[in-house]
Amino acid sequence: MPLKHLLLVALLSLLAACSSKTLDESLSESEIYVMAQKDLDAKSYGAAVEKLRALESRYPFGRFAEQAQLELIYAYYQNFEPEAARAAADRFIRLHPQHPDVDYAYYMRGMASFTRDRGIFERFLPLDMTRRDPGAARDSFNEFAQLVSRYPNSRYAEDARLRMVYLRNLLAAYDAHVGHFYLKRGAYVAAANRGRYIVENYQQTPSVGDGLALMVEAYTRLAMDDLAESALLTLQANYPEHPSLTRGSFRHHVEPAQRDARWFERMTVGALDKVLAPPQSMGSTQMEREIRQQHDNLRAALPREIRSPQQPKRSFWSRLTFGLLD
Known part of the structure; x- marks a missing residue:
């Protein structure tokens, strides 16, 4: 996506956030639900989240409450809030374990983990995800596995199985x-x-x-x-x-990555890693x-006879004279 398009999206999101107003207290449950549906249809997911949360808080035992909780998971996911989507899915599973659509909550929880580590660079640049921390991939695999084992005939099970194959290859x-x-x-x-x-x-x-x-x-x-x-x-x-x-x-x-890495990744991933790397004082990433x-x-723990020797640390004078006076 061109940079100008990204800037336009950011500007529109900012304007929408600045122009949002508190919902009228006199709105009925059905009116708020209809407004939320219109936002979802228009792909205004931030506005939909606001209305669905208001619906759930004002009418926790209303006829649209459970459906609003399900749609809130989807709205969070589409609004690039994977942690909020996972939390909403966990809450729905805990509150409604026997709900006929609880399999959807399991599926969306796996989807939220599936995309959790895919930030702006991973979405728009061909970076190698096999080099990234696999924590989210493991979570996603386990969550899809729960869906498949609990609801093998779910309409989401086949897609979950295909994603599990991809995640297993990635791990x-x-x-x-x-x-x-x-x-x-x-x-x-x-x-x-x-x-x-x-x-x-x-x-x-x-x-x-x-x-x-x-x-x-x-x-x-x-x-x-x-x-x-x-x-x-x-x-x-x-x-x-x-x-x-x-x-x-x-x-x-x-x-492995050297066999099929794309030229764009080979040219950019090193520079991006340097830009995105944490300061040295932080000790790099937890995985490293x-x-x-x-x-x-x-x-x-290796025997001394097969242990590869470590190079001694060179002094400043040794480096300055290229080792000639060592």
Whole structure:
């Protein structure tokens, strides 16, 4: 979407917020409900949220109360308020567990998590979601799984199953990226464990080949030749076209995203990551802090003879003289 369109949308939203008025106290339940429906039809979701909330608070036991609660979930979701949509869905499920449309609340809760981490950059730029924190993806998968297990014949179940396949592939690809992160930092035990986890838990996903390649690379670096050979034979038999194989011989592990990343992502994602990265004083993201801690713990547990040496920290004078006087 062009920048001028984004600015126009922001300006219109601001004007709508500034021009909103408190609803007339004399309005009846049906009048407020009809007004909310008109806002939904006009895609004025912020105004619809206001009216649906007013309807629920003024007439909590009215004939439109339960329907208003359901439509409030949808209005929050369309208004890019996923946390509010999840909270509204949870509240409806808790208050009306036997409602004939409670499956819709389960479905919308999963949808809210599905789009929770998709901010403005993820919506309009081709960023790789397998490199992002998978917390929302895991929540969404679990919530869709609840829908499918509780209401297998729901009209939303088929769409939920398809989204679960996508989310499972995304989670597997994320673990492959984490395994590659370990490899680059010499945490070979962690890399091998992550590869085995992918193979054991994400069968029938495209990342199983990446998990096997992680195991081959990590076990080779750890001098565990029998395990490396077993993983290599499995990789050759099941994924002969994997990028880490050259004419059947293992070349080196290829990072998953490098095989099919689009040129625009390759040109922009690094710069965007720098812009969006938190200050260094914050210790980067929680995921990166956990990975670094796991790496340090696993490195300390390795036998000294196979532990990759760490480079000593160079002094300012050493850097200034290019090491000639060290």
